[in-house]
Amino acid sequence: MGFPAGLLALISVVALLYPPITRGDSAQDGHCFQVLPGEEGALNIGRHWGGATPAATIFIDLSTVTSAASFFDFRTLDPEGVIFFGDMGDQSDWFVLGLRRGRAEMQISSVMTNISVRGGRRLDDGQWHRMMVMNEGDSVRLEVDGDELLTLGHVSYPIIERPASAMRLAVGGLLLPASYLLAPMNTPMDGCLRRWRWLNQSTTWREGAALQAKAKPCFSALLPGSFFPGAGLASFRPADLAGGAAPPNGSWGLEVELGLRAPRQMGLVLAVGAPDGSLALSLVLQPTALAVCLGNRTELRLPLPEGPCLDAPLRLQVSPTQLALRLGDHGDTLPGQPPDFQWLQEAWLGQEGRLFIGGLPEGVETPSPQEWGAFRGCLRGIRVQGHQLDLDSALFRSDTIWAHSCPGGHERAGGGS
Numbered sequence: 001m002g003f004p005a006g007l008l009a010l011i012s013v014v015a016l017l018y019p020p021i022t023r024g025d026s027a028q029d030g031h032c033f034q035v036l037p038g039e040e041g042a043l044n045i046g047r048h049w050g051g052a053t054p055a056a057t058i059f060i061d062l063s064t065v066t067s068a069a070s071f072f073d074f075r076t077l078d079p080e081g082v083i084f085f086g087d088m089g090d091q092s093d094w095f096v097l098g099l100r101r102g103r104a105e106m107q108i109s110s111v112m113t114n115i116s117v118r119g120g121r122r123l124d125d126g127q128w129h130r131m132m133v134m135n136e137g138d139s140v141r142l143e144v145d146g147d148e149l150l151t152l153g154h155v156s157y158p159i160i161e162r163p164a165s166a167m168r169l170a171v172g173g174l175l176l177p178a179s180y181l182l183a184p185m186n187t188p189m190d191g192c193l194r195r196w197r198w199l200n201q202s203t204t205w206r207e208g209a210a211l212q213a214k215a216k217p218c219f220s221a222l223l224p225g226s227f228f229p230g231a232g233l234a235s236f237r238p239a240d241l242a243g244g245a246a247p248p249n250g251s252w253g254l255e256v257e258l259g260l261r262a263p264r265q266m267g268l269v270l271a272v273g274a275p276d277g278s279l280a281l282s283l284v285l286q287p288t289a290l291a292v293c294l295g296n297r298t299e300l301r302l303p304l305p306e307g308p309c310l311d312a313p314l315r316l317q318v319s320p321t322q323l324a325l326r327l328g329d330h331g332d333t334l335p336g337q338p339p340d341f342q343w344l345q346e347a348w349l350g351q352e353g354r355l356f357i358g359g360l361p362e363g364v365e366t367p368s369p370q371e372w373g374a375f376r377g378c379l380r381g382i383r384v385q386g387h388q389l390d391l392d393s394a395l396f397r398s399d400t401i402w403a404h405s406c407p408g409g410h411e412r413a414g415g416g417s
Helices: 003-013 338-349
Strands: 056-061 069-076 081-087 094-100 103-109 114-119 129-136 139-144 147-152 166-171 191-197 226-229 234-236 254-263 267-273 279-285 289-294 298-303 309-318 322-327 330-335 354-357 376-384
Touching (some): 081 191, 103 139, 103 147, 114 147, 254 279, 267 338, 289 309, 289 322, 298 322, 354 376
Antiparallel strands (some): 056 166, 069 129, 069 191, 081 094, 081 166, 094 103, 103 114, 129 139, 226 376, 234 354, 254 309, 254 376, 267 279, 279 289, 309 322, 322 330
16 A cells, blocks of 8 residues: 555654653662663654644655555554554545554545445554555555455555655644544554565655654553653543433442552642642652542541552542542541532532543642652553543543553562552
């Protein structure tokens, strides 16, 4: 297929220097996840959230194209998003390769057809997969790890015979409005490409966040979860979440479950913000304890297990009568205070309430703003009110966050789950 051709050739001649994933005490970080530069020669296309803006774009001179097959390795734990997009430079005759529910999907719009097809095995397993896309006559074929995955006939014509003089390519996003897609897709893709091979191109990148000096690296090893690098946050409107509304019987409570993997630090794991900018609830990781504060009167501190790296499941429950926190095999409770619980309930059920994950935006009041920093570490399987939280559906999410992947690390220690 012609669309990835220039992309693969281009990437092969671009040297991207990935910065170390460092902040805080790197010696302690090393017990939890890698602190060395990412995988050499791989390109992270997971740069943008909240729009279709690609991670990088290029132009290809079609007069130099002599082959119609492209090859590259692709790896992700993200079930949905755009891998690459291509068109003839004017939002016409375009092609998209992406994932939906973990399976490959191709969308093609041309003078010959408009078609969207998805199938094959799931590819969001965190493993590198060798992918080949070929434009052969009027057909488009996708192979993964040597096996034919999708084939579409009578949908295109040979790329080397196209009358257009140039082609645009984009990775990790689109060069047209997302509304143009034949089947709507959550375009951001937390994934990486490597070992690309294509044609005889020697083009250069035109623009894109992936070209920045501090572009995200590709982790050498992946673990499921969402990685917060110590800068950035995700926010949600609780009223929009599944289970966010008050139950019919009027007995409301809050329950949050997640897996926490992080070095000892001072960082905000999550908070519930009220419309006036105050916090109705906060959960803060401290060097020696995990502290949850409900309103102004109720604070519960749970000592951390021994070891430089915390790796344990966490469960927070708030009811009208008590506040309960459990970390690994240890937990504690405190009697609830009606004013504090009511404050949380009103903030959660109101349209202007916010759930913050990993940090706080400017303007939010905290008891000790000089002590709180953004969380650095991995959060796995975040469940709120019994429902899985997807960072791709956030009201806002910083581009610094890896939404679906965490770096691998050393042996788990300290309250393993």
